[in-house]
Amino acid sequence: MEQRQLIDLLNDMSLEEKAGQLFQVTGDWFDGTEALEQTGPEAEETARIRRRYGHLAGSVLGVYGAANIKRIQSAYMERQPHHIPLLFMLDIINGYKTIYPIPLAQGAMFDPEFAGDCAAMAAKEGAAGGLHVTFSPMVDLVRDARWGRVMESTGEDVYLNSLYAKAMVEGYQRPQGGTDSLASCVKHFAGYGAPEGGREYQTMELSEETFHEFYLPAYESAVKAGSRMVMTAFQTVNGIPATVNRELLRGILRGEMGFDGVLISDYAAIGETVIHGVSEDRADAARRALEAGVDIDMMSGVYPEYLAGLVKNGTLDEMLLDESVLRVLELKNWLGLFEDPFHGADEAREARTSLCEEHRKLAYEAAVKSFVLLKNEDAVLPLSPKQKIAFIGPYTDSQDMLGSWSFTGGAETGAVKTIRAAAEEALAGWSVTYHTGCPVLAPGTVLEGFERYKPCGAPQEETDRWREEARKAAEEADVVVMPLGEHCFQSGEAASRAFIEIPEIQQDLFRAVSEVNPNVVAVVFSGRPLDLRVISERARAVLSVWMPGMEGGRAIIDVLTGTRAPSGKLPMSFPYCVGQVPVHYDSLMTGRPYRKGKQERYVSRYQDIPADPLYFFGYGLTYTSMELSEVRLSKHELTPGEEIEASVTIKNTGKREGTETVQLYLRDVTGNTARPVKQLKGLKRITLQPGEEAKVAFSIGEDQLKFFQKPGLWDSEAGAFLVFIGTDSRTEHSALFWLKKQEASENT
Numbered sequence: 001m002e003q004r005q006l007i008d009l010l011n012d013m014s015l016e017e018k019a020g021q022l023f024q025v026t027g028d029w030f031d032g033t034e035a036l037e038q039t040g041p042e043a044e045e046t047a048r049i050r051r052r053y054g055h056l057a058g059s060v061l062g063v064y065g066a067a068n069i070k071r072i073q074s075a076y077m078e079r080q081p082h083h084i085p086l087l088f089m090l091d092i093i094n095g096y097k098t099i100y101p102i103p104l105a106q107g108a109m110f111d112p113e114f115a116g117d118c119a120a121m122a123a124k125e126g127a128a129g130g131l132h133v134t135f136s137p138m139v140d141l142v143r144d145a146r147w148g149r150v151m152e153s154t155g156e157d158v159y160l161n162s163l164y165a166k167a168m169v170e171g172y173q174r175p176q177g178g179t180d181s182l183a184s185c186v187k188h189f190a191g192y193g194a195p196e197g198g199r200e201y202q203t204m205e206l207s208e209e210t211f212h213e214f215y216l217p218a219y220e221s222a223v224k225a226g227s228r229m230v231m232t233a234f235q236t237v238n239g240i241p242a243t244v245n246r247e248l249l250r251g252i253l254r255g256e257m258g259f260d261g262v263l264i265s266d267y268a269a270i271g272e273t274v275i276h277g278v279s280e281d282r283a284d285a286a287r288r289a290l291e292a293g294v295d296i297d298m299m300s301g302v303y304p305e306y307l308a309g310l311v312k313n314g315t316l317d318e319m320l321l322d323e324s325v326l327r328v329l330e331l332k333n334w335l336g337l338f339e340d341p342f343h344g345a346d347e348a349r350e351a352r353t354s355l356c357e358e359h360r361k362l363a364y365e366a367a368v369k370s371f372v373l374l375k376n377e378d379a380v381l382p383l384s385p386k387q388k389i390a391f392i393g394p395y396t397d398s399q400d401m402l403g404s405w406s407f408t409g410g411a412e413t414g415a416v417k418t419i420r421a422a423a424e425e426a427l428a429g430w431s432v433t434y435h436t437g438c439p440v441l442a443p444g445t446v447l448e449g450f451e452r453y454k455p456c457g458a459p460q461e462e463t464d465r466w467r468e469e470a471r472k473a474a475e476e477a478d479v480v481v482m483p484l485g486e487h488c489f490q491s492g493e494a495a496s497r498a499f500i501e502i503p504e505i506q507q508d509l510f511r512a513v514s515e516v517n518p519n520v521v522a523v524v525f526s527g528r529p530l531d532l533r534v535i536s537e538r539a540r541a542v543l544s545v546w547m548p549g550m551e552g553g554r555a556i557i558d559v560l561t562g563t564r565a566p567s568g569k570l571p572m573s574f575p576y577c578v579g580q581v582p583v584h585y586d587s588l589m590t591g592r593p594y595r596k597g598k599q600e601r602y603v604s605r606y607q608d609i610p611a612d613p614l615y616f617f618g619y620g621l622t623y624t625s626m627e628l629s630e631v632r633l634s635k636h637e638l639t640p641g642e643e644i645e646a647s648v649t650i651k652n653t654g655k656r657e658g659t660e661t662v663q664l665y666l667r668d669v670t671g672n673t674a675r676p677v678k679q680l681k682g683l684k685r686i687t688l689q690p691g692e693e694a695k696v697a698f699s700i701g702e703d704q705l706k707f708f709q710k711p712g713l714w715d716s717e718a719g720a721f722l723v724f725i726g727t728d729s730r731t732e733h734s735a736l737f738w739l740k741k742q743e744a745s746e747n748t
Contacts, residue, residue: 001338006329009082010322015308017081018325020056022307024089024264024298027063029054030072049301055079056304058328059087059296061135064096064408066345069130073341085341087332089133089185091405093152094118094549096125097354099402099409099416100363102527103137103164105370105546107154107571108620110661110683112167115154118366119171121359123182128353130345132335133183133229137168139218140188140233143582145575146198148495151403151527151547153193155571156584156617158214159680162221169225176226177334179344185229186222188266189253190242191215192233198581200496203236209673211237213708214586220257228261228331232294234269241276243269244288254293256712262331264296265289271300282306287316295324355415360551367548367555372568373621374532374542380479380521381541382562382623387478388431392470392513394440394506395483395525396420403527403547404450404492415550419483419523422553426561433477437470437513438463440487442505450489467509474517481560482510483523484535488547491527500578501531514538523556529574532614544568565623567659567685569728574615579606585617585729586676618663618680618728624654624690628662631725631735638739640716644700646723648733650686651693659687664698665724665731668705671717675707678729698725705739716741 001009010018029050063069069088077083094102098121106115119137126134138152139161154164165186172184191211195202206215223230230253233242242248243265253259270289271282279285286302287310297303310316335343353359373381383389395401399416402409409415420434439456441447443463446455456463474480484506490497501507502524511534514520522539524532527547536542543566545556558564575583594605596612605611627650634645652658664682668675682698700723705716718741724734 001333006326006333009084010326010329013082013325015311015318015321016056016304018321019304019307020053021058021084021325021328022296023053023057023301023304024059024061024296025050025054025057026299027060027068027072029057030060030076049305053301053304057086058084059089061089061298063088064090064126064129064131066128066130066347066350069345070342077341084329085332085337087132087328087337088130089135090126090131090408091136092122092126092131092134092182092408093136093138093405094403095122095363095406095409096129097409098122098125098359098363098550099406100366100549101370101552102151102403102547103154104151104527104571105548106366107160107164108372108546108568109366109369110160110569111369111685112163114366114369115164116167116171118362119168120174121362123172123174124180125350125354125359126182127180127343128346128350130342131182132337132343133185134172135185135187135231136172137165137184137222138187139165139222140191140193141215141218142193142572143584144194144198145500145529145572145581146496146498146578147193147195148200148491148497148528149193149493150529150572151491152405156573157571157586157680158217160571161218165218165222166225169222169227173226173228177336179336179340183228183331183335184222185231185264186219186227187231188233189219189230190233190248191237192235195235198496200494201234208711209708212711216252219253223253223257223259228334229264230259230261231264231266232269234266234272236276241269241273241278243294244273244278244285244292246292249293260327262295262327263293265294265298265300267298268300270294270297270302283310286310290316290320290324295327363549364551364555367545367552368559368564370546370548370568371555371559371566372544372570372619373566374544374574374615374619375536375539376621377540380519381543381560383479383481383560385427385430388476389479389481390433390435390473390477391419391423391481391483392435392437392474393483393509393523394436394438395485395523396434396436398440400440400488401525401547401552402488402549404489404495409550417551417553419553419556422557426554426557433473435470435473436466438466438505438509440506441503447487447489449494467512470509471512471516474513477517479519479521480513480517481521481523482513483525483556484510485525486527486530488527498578499531500528502535507534510535510538521560523560529572531577532574533577536614562623565656565658566620567622567661569618569620569661570615571617573613573617576610576612576614579609580613583613586679588674589677616729619730620728622658622660624652624656624658626658626660626688626727627651627653628726628733631723631733633723633735633737636737638700638702638737640702640741642701644737645697646700646725646735647695647697648725649693649695650688652688652690655690657687657689659685660727661685662696663726663728663731665729666700666704667722667724668707668717669720669722671707678724680729702739
């Protein structure tokens with residue numbers, strides 16, 4: 001449809017119809033199925049709104065499947081006054097039917113382009129299933145592992161998050177607006193990843209400098225990549241809920257970043273601003289949100305209830321309403337819905353596309369690339385067919401490895417292959433036994449709000465028998481592989497945890513096994529960094545596999561046996577214990593830094609635990625050894641418009657092929673404000689054969705040296721800079737150069 005036609009359509013709509021286009025509901029409002037779980041405190045209010053205004057809604061969330069969506073779309077368009085199609089949206093954060101690793105695990109790949117390919121695959125399946133928009137990627141910077149939604153982020157680093165934001169938006173929207181693509185909705189704007197105490201929905205308090213320099217860039221990267229939608233955050237920013245924060249939404253997002261797409265609230269967030277104590281009532285909340293630039297009200301119902309009246313009584317300018325409605329119509333037009341309301345949705349195409357062999361191979365590769373080898377004492381890994389191996393642990397024969405948002409995948413029979421099933425196929429002829437050992441969570445444990453999880457109902461005597469069988473198997477084995485970790489619903493939305501350890505019942509099993517056999521390989525499942533002190537101290541090897549998706553079982557066996565080698569790197573630091581969080585590698589310089597090994601009291605440290613995390617950002621081992629040369633610079637002075645080449649030679653000094661991620665970090669030695677100890681500014685993955693060496697080079701220009709000075713101004717400062725090149729954020733391989741700027745020489 002031409003733009004002129006969209007405007008004519010807009011001008012012919014009633015105020016009530018316009019307000020309806022800005023209202024999003026769950027699919028049960030249309031098809032009469034069982035209501036989806038309400039995720040906020042306004043369930044009663046939305047039930048009332050449903051009865052009065054549900055038929056006017058312009059978009060739907062929570063429905064999937066080509067047949068379902070086509071049925072709802074057809075029935076809706078028959079009664080919609082102008083036959084305007086609905087938008088269908090869903091959280092597809094790591095796959096539609098083919099489930100690949102959770103986003104935090106994708107961050108561990110240190111390969112944004114591959115994550116973009118995974119996003120494109122998810123979009124292809126989702127679009128075939130009738131969807132138009134995915135609420136992804138979540139680009140919130142995360143530094144506090146207590147927050148359950150760290151699983152949806154790609155980690156603690158601003159540079160890495162920005163690369164992933166761009167790649168995933170482009171992946172979902174590839175090709176732009178075609179029937180194999182979805183519109184991307186970036187979330188949650190802004191600063192949602194920094195809740196106080198790591199507690200879900202809690203306010204965040206960040207300095208202006210930290211907010212702009214660390215938390216905002218990934219959103220801007222997604223906007224510049226062409227994301228068609230953005231979602232607001234629940235929490236306050238500078239004391240004002242993000243959803244009604246005009247300075248944040250119109251000033252920064254639409255103004256400084258230039259976003260001109262559709263802005264949607266999070267679930268019931270507009271109405272919740274009354275509970276925040278910022279909006280006087282629901283009518284005031286509707287007014288404030290529209291004035292701030294929010295186009296779609298997700299589920300609170302204040303837009304259909306009040307917008308028309310606010311325009312009629314002169315409280316709101318109709319131009320504001322028209323502005324938002326036009327953006328929604330333009331998104332529908334970009335998706336081609338006026339020509340094809342189903343966006344190519346087709347049951348046969350959905351069946352043909354979902355879980356196809358090509359997509360499963362991609363999910364397998366993503367899993368392999370995401371695994372992070374944290375420890376491998378005396379090269380206990382890879383396993384050998386000469387060994388007698390016992391698999392002991394609750395994830396040995398569990399399909400619950402998809403992640404808490406993966407409700408669309410894995411339902412098909414045999415879609416998820418467990419570790420045991422994969423091992424029985426791959427290790428024919430090996431001496432292997434399999435034992436559950438204990439449940440993931442202690443019997444009777446209830447995960448509030450996750451009715452899909454049924455707590456272990458086994459009687460105590462049965463769980464005692466499991467443990468005794470496991471202990472006996474461990475005594476008889478040469479090596480014990482223990483698949484352990486948190487339950488998949490212990491991370492995700494509304495899954496904040498004060499203690500981020502593996503469940504105690506599993507720790508008890510681990511202690512019992514390690515007492516009789518020291519050769520333990522821990523395979524750790526999680527949606528967040530965990531406190532792994534007990535595991536790391538006693539296990540000979542530790543492999544972090546996150547929530548690896550439906551091909552996780554096969555990928556784990558192939559990595560354990562050396563068919564494939566681990567190459568992942570930590571996208572978030574693993575704290576020594578929860579007392580360190582929030583913890584991140586790129587903290588600001590302090591005047592009294594702790595120097596490892598020095599006995600000093602009046603420095604930045606703890607009395608009872610180490611100052612450093614257990615495992616650092618960027619860390620990860622492989623099955624070979626790599627040696628790096630000293631850092632070489634092409635020159636030691638840089639002027640604006642020029643570049644310096646920084647390089648190292650890397651050599652595989654081990655006995656097998658290996659893939660390493662070489663990382664470039666910079667430090668501004670002296671700034672007008674304190675600068676981080678290091679900041680990631682480049683990364684390159686390289687695969688080398690035994691004895692092979694190669695040059696790895698990075699270009700450094702002035703843009704990489706700029707930092708936030710004040711709103712709207714990023715600039716560099718003349719002076720000294722350190723270049724670090726290594727294989728994790730601890731590297732001390734460095735060289736020094738100076739940035740020379742004209743104004744500096746003129747001032748002297």
